[in-house]
Each structure stands twice: as structure tokens, then as C-alpha cells.
Amino acid sequence: MIPTILRAALPSIPVVNQLPGVRKDPSADPSTLSFTRSGVRIEREHVAAYARVCGFEARDTVPLPYPHLLAFPLHMEAMTDPRFPYPAIGTVHLENAITSRRPLRAGEVVDVAVRVSHPRPHAKGTVVDFVADVRADGAPVWESTSTYLRRGRGEESAAPGLSIDRTPTGTVEWRLPGDLGRRYAGVSGDRNPIHLYPLTAKALGFPRQIAHGMWSLARCVAALDNRLPDAVTVEAAFKKPILLPGTVAFGHEAVEGGQAFALTSPKDGAPHLVGRATRA
Numbered sequence: 001m002i003p004t005i006l007r008a009a010l011p012s013i014p015v016v017n018q019l020p021g022v023r024k025d026p027s028a029d030p031s032t033l034s035f036t037r038s039g040v041r042i043e044r045e046h047v048a049a050y051a052r053v054c055g056f057e058a059r060d061t062v063p064l065p066y067p068h069l070l071a072f073p074l075h076m077e078a079m080t081d082p083r084f085p086y087p088a089i090g091t092v093h094l095e096n097a098i099t100s101r102r103p104l105r106a107g108e109v110v111d112v113a114v115r116v117s118h119p120r121p122h123a124k125g126t127v128v129d130f131v132a133d134v135r136a137d138g139a140p141v142w143e144s145t146s147t148y149l150r151r152g153r154g155e156e157s158a159a160p161g162l163s164i165d166r167t168p169t170g171t172v173e174w175r176l177p178g179d180l181g182r183r184y185a186g187v188s189g190d191r192n193p194i195h196l197y198p199l200t201a202k203a204l205g206f207p208r209q210i211a212h213g214m215w216s217l218a219r220c221v222a223a224l225d226n227r228l229p230d231a232v233t234v235e236a237a238f239k240k241p242i243l244l245p246g247t248v249a250f251g252h253e254a255v256e257g258g259q260a261f262a263l264t265s266p267k268d269g270a271p272h273l274v275g276r277a278t279r280a
Contacts, residue, residue, distance in 0.1 A: 021082060028085040030128060034115040035074040042070075044106035050187045053180075054218035056225065061103035063225075064234065065218040067112075067142045068098070069188050071132035074114035075146065076189075078130065085119070086126075086150045089192070089204065093213045094127060095147040095162045097235040099280050102141055104134075111135045122161070125152040162237045164274045166260035170249020173266055174219070176211060178245040184215045211242040216273050220261050223250055227259055229279050236275035240265070248272055 046069075047062055056063045079088040104110070117129035127149050134142040147161065181195030190212055193200035198208040217236045221228070228234075242248055242263070252261040258278035264271050 024085055024087055025082075026085045028083050029118060030078065030081075030084045030116040031118040033078045033081055033083055034113065035077045036114075037070070037074060037112040039109055040070055040112055041109050042066075042104060042106050046187065047106050050218075053183050053187055054215060055222035056218075057222075060105055062106060063218065064100055064103075064221050064228070064232065065098060065214060067104065067110075067134045068096075068132070068144060068146075068214055070110070070112045070134065071114050071130075071144065072189055074112065074132070075130050078114060078116050084116070086128075090150070092149045092151065093146060093238060094149040095235070095237050096144060096214065096217060097162070097233065098142070098144045099233045100142050101139075101231055101280065103230055104136070104141060108136055110141070119150075121155040121158040122149060123154045123156055123158050124149060125154050126150045127161070162235055164235070164237060164260065164276055166253065166255060166276070167262045167264065167269075167271050167274050168251035168253045168260055169269070170251040170262070170264045170266060172223075172250045173247055174250060175247050176242065176244055178209070180211055180215070180244050181209050184212050188212065188214070190214070206241065207243065209244045211244055211246075213238040213273070216242060216248075216263055217275065220250065220252075220263060220273065220275060221277075224252060224259055224261060224277060228277055231280040232258075232277055233280045234275060234277045236273055238273055239271045242272050 042062060050066055051058060051063055078084055113133045115131050119126045119128045127147055130146045132144045185191045185195060194204050194206055195209055195212055201209040247266055248263045249266045250263055252259050258276060260276045262271055263273040
């Protein structure tokens with residue numbers, strides 16, 4: 001991942017970002033991009049490390065969001081490819097939707113594929129989907145759509161993204177340590193500077209480091225784990241960044257077909273994440 005992360009950073013460095021092979025072409029069509037990893041063994045020790053960071057109980061089955069880690073290297077391959085029109089740094093993870101057909105187990109061998117959609121307009125710029133597909137013995141078992149936003153001139157008439165009406169009131173507060181981003185980076189491979197240290201986050205416009213969106217989603221799923229069916233779809237929209245160290249409030253409530261959940265600010269109730277889980 002280290003060479004990939006370096007390639008991700010280069011298009012954000014002045015002068016360097018104009019070099020051949022580094023320069024991004026905003027008119028490029030990334031929908032031709034697809035990448036695969038075959039014969040990936042789900043390592044028990046890695047699953048256990050992920051479970052500890054994200055609050056899951058130790059089990060033989062793999063936490064629902066865990067396969068995102070298997071797909072993430074392919075996300076980075078796509079973002080650092082010259083055919084991807086935007087720099088990886090500054091591209092915001094806006095939404096995520098996961099469907100699991102059945103629980104995976106540690107030790108299983110899977111094939112992972114990621115393809116990229118054609119960019120489409122958004123009120124705040126342009127969005128593009130990364131669609132991940134995980135198969136075991138040729139059968140689909142897990143898939144996700146990660147929607148990324150590149151801020152810029154938007155279209156007010158653009159189709160809205162994921163709409164979740166319910167924002168349950170937070171009833172449990174979680175205190176998040178300052179090193180949470182570094183801990184999650186250690187298991188996920190996502191070492192975006194905005195998550196690591198105050199200095200690296202400030203260089204990119206944040207007052208201090210922020211939590212990973214996929215950590216916040218995973219932590220919510222861990223809190224709901226015993227309420228979710230084996231075949232489930234979880235959708236989430238990432239709203240306000242979570243500054244580290246910090247405190248968030250988790251809430252959930254039963255809705256038709258499943259559970260609504262949210263992470264909010266204990267001070268004013270502003271949402272950091274809103275989501276829902278329904279039977280697939």
C-alpha cells in the first residue's frame with residue numbers, strides 16, 4: 001500500500017502534479033476502470049484486529065463491513081490510475097451501501113473485483129461510484145457501493161443521493177481517542193493524512209484529525225450486530241466529520257423492515273452519520 005499511497009499524494013503536490021503520468025485529466029472517463037484480486041484468503045488474525053478496533057465481538061464469522069478492507073487496495077489502484085480524473089487526496093467518501101448474502105468466515109478464500117462508474121453531477125460537485133464484488137467459489141456473497149464526491153461546481157437540479165429520513169436520537173455516548181485514526185489505518189491500510197495527526201489534517205483544511213467514515217459505519221454495525229439478519233443491506237450517508245479526540249452519541253430505532261441508526265453530536269444533535277439496515 002505504501003507505493004500506492006505515495007502515488008495518491010503526488011497529484012496534490014504543486015508542480016509535481018503537472019508531470020506526465022501524474023497529471024490528472026478532469027475529462028477522463030473512469031468507467032473503463034476495473035481491477036481484481038483472486039484467491040484472497042481471509043486471515044483470522046487480521047479479522048480479529050479489525051474487530052477490536054471497531055468494537056465487534058470475537059466470532060468465527062467476519063464482521064459485515066470487513067470485506068471493504070479487501071476491496072480498498074483496488075479502490076486505491078483505481079484512484080491512482082492515470083485514467084481516474086481526480087486526485088485521491090480531497091476526494092470525499094460521501095455514502096456507502098453494503099449487501100451481504102451470507103456471513104463470511106475467517107479462512108475462506110474469495111475473489112474481489114472493483115469497477116468504477118461514469119461520473120455524474122451532484123449539488124456540491126461530481127460523484128463517482130466504486131462497486132465492489134466479493135465471490136466465494138464463484139457465487140456472490142458480498143457487494144458494496146462506495147460513493148465519492150469531488151467538490152466543485154455543482155448542479156442544483158442533480159439527483160439527490162441516499163435519502164434517510166430518520167435520525168435517531170443518541171442514547172449512548174462514545175468517547176473516541178486521538179489515535180483512533182492511526183489505529184484504524186493500521187488495520188485498514190487507509191492512511192489518508194486527514195485521519196492521522198493534527199498537523200497532517202491541518203495541512204488539508206481540518207482543525208485536527210478526523211475519524212474514518214468506514215470506522216464510524218463499522219462501529220454502528222457492531223452496536224447493532226445481534227439485531228441484524230445474515231442476509232442484510234446496510235446503507236449510510238456520511239455527514240459531518242468526527243474530530244479526534246471527540247465524543248459522539250449513538251442512537252437506533254426499529255423502522256419498517258429493519259433498523260435506523262445515527263451518530264450525532266452530543267452538544268447539538270447534528271448528524272455525523274445516518275443509516276439504515278434492512279433484510280436483503
